[in-house]
Amino acid sequence: MQLRFGLTLVLSVMSLTGCSTLAFNNGTLDYKDTTALEPLKYPEGAMVRPAAPLYPAPTVDALAIEHAPNLENKRGNRFAMPRPDLQSGDETSDAAQNTADLSHPQLVTDGNLNPLLKIDGNSATIWQYTLATLSSLNHSIVGQSKNRYEVTVKIDQQIYVLRLTAAGSSNNLAVFNADNSFADKEKAAELLTQIYQNWPA
Template identity: 70%
Template sequence: MQLRFGLTLVLSAFTLAGCSTMGIGNGSLDYKKASSLEPLQYPEGSMVRPATPLYPAPTVEQLAIDHAPKLENKRGNRFALPRPEMTQTDTSANDAVETGTNTGRPQLVTDGNQNPLLKIEGNSDTIWQYTLATLGSLNHTIAGQSKNRHEVTLKVDQQTYVLRLTSVGTSNNLAVFNANNSFADPQKAAELLTQISQNWPA
């Protein structure tokens, strides 16, 4: 009787603990092993309309892949969101931002004329590399890039825009302009800047 009760108790404990504590994989990280497939080939002479993908897979730059967060548990066999980090009260984080060794997350703000901007703290060269890597993960055509300053010309929905990064110390602003150097439509600019913020690699 005691043996049967003990066996029932052990099985109940395993059931309550679940598979996650025992480190059993559940296939939630299988997407990392996915491979690219060739486009579907139709037999010659078949009456099939040409298929155009509604959501083509974007080409992701290596910089974005290298800085992507690792959403897995400590054993590396299950998908898991990271727990919130405790707020640090020391000044080391502030010192890192001041010296340009750390890059903050983009924040969508507006200037005095209600033009949307992305405000980013850190080194301007590093931020510009992150910006280009983010644009590489989006489906926008880059038409040109300035060699003298942080500026790139791109096409979004057949419309040409200029994305420009301006810096004052460690504070950087990313803004969207029209081809004639005027500020872009606030709604269109906010959509583009939101896409950049959501896909930011750092």
């Protein structure tokens, strides 16, 4: 009788606390130990139609992997999303106000048909969102200006400068070459479209 009661008690406690509290290794971090497989090899002389992968694995820069967030629990044996940082009252309300004042980016062009990304709101907050978006796109950041909203990125062995300029409450994000001339319109439009589509707000 006591054994049955004890077993029932243990099972009920485990079901109430849940497996996540006990932090058993459930295999959610196994992806970190994967290895690259060689491409499929066909026998010589075989009549094989060339095949392109439907979902090719992206090439991830080593710098992006190094700065990737650590998504595991304290014991390091299961996947866990990080908890949000709670700030003090004034800082939280200021951040919420800055975020609330932001408009969603708009793809526009200037008088010379150079593509721009127009965003209304606080320049500092917009710049933080821009850097976060670039990080999520895994573009290599080569350098960043300390005095103004400007970052140098390397895309397909080409150096580009992303610059945010403010005019009142409106801000324009433009893409330049290393010599401060406007970047090729197609390349600039492609990068700004990626930022537009992955904008976090």
